Amino acid sequence: MFVQSFAHRARTVAGVVSAIVVASLLTVGATSTPAHADLLPYVPWSSYLAGWTDQYVPTSDNDCVAGRSTCLKATLKEESRIADDTAKSCSHNAVFARAYVRMTQLYGFTRDIPGYYQDVPYFNHVDAVFARYYTDAYYNWTSGNRAAVPQAWLTAFDAAKNKKVSGSGDLLLGMNAHINRDLPYVMAASGLVAPDGTSRKADYDVVERWLYDATAPLIAEFAQRFDPTMDDSQDPFGLANWTLFQMVSDWRENAWRNAEALVSAPTDAARALVSANIEADANTIAQSILNSESYVPLLSSTVPRDNYCALHNGDAPPMRYDFGYATPWGYSY
Structure with missing residues (x-):
């Protein structure tokens, strides 16, 4: 019910959408280039698959x-390859x-601050695994391999392709799939406990220091480039931003608890039950977002958004x- 009531406001509250998107990701610098040809030579993600494991192994030959x-650069x-392609075509997938x-740039920026994270290599690994859950889902979806795409991602990608929901809805659907669905598996696989027996939770939680501050510039960029309705109202007291951030924080906390449940499941059957609950919860939230953020025939339309985009x-x-x-294309690190 909370998600439903919140989503009704997301379309008109600038801070609402940003905090969610911020809640799961990481990043760095900001001087990049306007086209693929200007980027450093593209390194196929698949080149990093040799020896790949979602488990953190500091001695691995795989970077x-x-x-x-x-x-992080890879x-x-x-x-950026996905972000540039979707933005240039004004795909509704461009928002997420x-x-x-x-978010990945912001992670890169914070990891270079001495003492910000207790174990930077560990979180570098988490960042990459987390990203692959998204890119794998996206490329499987674009190639038509729908059986390999989790349902929460199918809902998000299909809604974007069919231009079904607002810009806020596209962002919320992507964040739900990535936080509520993907994040528990990422953390369980990467490892919740350091070699000395201490919990990794401190590094997981410290991400939230910069999530709230990223809200305003994120929504401002999306409203400037993709969908101006994402910044239709300004809350002088910041209440909407705070409310949204609390929701994202709750999502991340629940993801950690689900990761603990996956790790501590005593049998394969018990783990399968935890997994089924993760999938079901993410799918339920996705449907709530769809119900509240869909364009209404005869009352609202995606045409103004597409024409604006x-x-x-390419606006800065x-x-x-x-x-x-930040620059509109590519990335900088």
Whole structure:
């Protein structure tokens, strides 16, 4: 019920959408280039599959499995590839795709702050695994391999393709799939406990320090480039931002608890039950977002949004992120 009542406001509250998107991701710098040709040579994500495991192994030859700093650049390249392609075509998938790039840039920025995270290599690995859950789902969906796409992602991608929901709805659907559905599996596989027996929860929670601050510039960018209705109202007291952030924080906390349940399940059957509950909850929330954020025939239309995007998809983001001013295409790190 809370998700439903919140989603009714998301279309007109600038802060509502951003906090959610921020809640699961990570990123860095902000001077990039306007076209693929200007980027560094593309490194196929598949080149990192050799030796890939979702488990964190510091001694692995695979940079992402070992959590080496170079993995972040490969992650950003892959995310930017999707974000640029969807933005240039004004696909409604562009909203979440660009949000992911910004969050990964923000992670990169914060990981370079001494002492921000207790174990940077570990979180480098988590960042890469988390990204692959999204990119794998997206590429399987675009290739028509729907059986390999989790239902929560099918709902999000199909809604975007069919231009069914508002920009806020596209963002919320993507964030629900990635936080409520993907994140428990990512954390369970990456490991919840360090070698010395201490919990990884501190590094997991510290992400929320920058999530709230990222809300305003994120929504401002999406309203400037993709869908101006995402910033239709301003709340001088910041109440809507705070409310949304609490929802995202609750989603992340629930994801951690579900990861604990996956890890502690005593049998395969018990683990399957936890997994079924994760899928069901994410799908229920997705349907709530669909119900509240869908365009209403004869009353609302996607045409103004699409026409606006065609003129403004290359506009520079109007507000500064913590890592600096971002460019519309590619990434910087």
